[in-house]
Amino acid sequence: MADFVRGKQIDDFPEAVQKGIRIHRLIDEYTDHHPVNLRARKFFEASVGRYSASFLDIAYDHFLSVGNTWEPGDGWLFFSMDCYRRMDEVLPLLPDRFQKLYSYMKSENWLYRYRETEFIRQSFERLSRRATYLADENPAFSDFQSGYSDIRIAFGEFFPELKQYVQEI
Secondary structure: OOOHHOOHHHOOOOHHHHHHHHHHHHHHHHHHHHHHHHHHOOOHHHHOOOOOOOHHHHHHHHHHHHOOOOOOOOOOOHHHHOOOHHHHHHHOHHHOOHHHHHHHHHHOOOHHHHHHHHHHHHHHHHHHHHHHOOOOOOOOOOOOOOHHHHHHHHHOOOOOHHHHHHHHH
C-alpha cells in the first residue's frame, strides 16, 4: 500500500498508517542498497534491466513463504488472513489505485500464494505488463528458475539482517 502513497500524501492518513508507510520506505531504502541484493539483482538484470529490484522482491517473497524459519507461530495461512482483516479495517482510507489492486490480492490470496512457483510466474507476468519499459514477454521467470539456489542463498544472507534493521528502527 505504501508504494501507492506519494510525498506529502502521507499526511492524509492516521498516525498508525503513517508509521507503517515510513517503515516501509525505510525497508525499501535499506533493501535497495544492501550489498547482497545489489549482487542478487544480477540474476534479473539481463532480462529486466532496471526492474531487477522489483523482480528480486517477488523472489524474496517466495523464499520467505516456503521456508519455515520465518513462519509465524500460527502459520502463513492465518498470517495472510489476519493481514487482510487488518487491511479491511482501514481500506476506505487507502488510495483508490491500491483498493482496486487489493481486491485481487485478497480474492486470490497473494500473501499465501507466494509459496507457489506458478504464482511467482504469474506475478512476474503481471509486473512485466505494468512496467513501462519492459516487454510483456521476457525471460525473468527462467532467470528465477535457473538462479533459484543462488537467489535463495542471497535471501538467507539478507533477511536476518533486514529483520535486525527493522527491530532497530
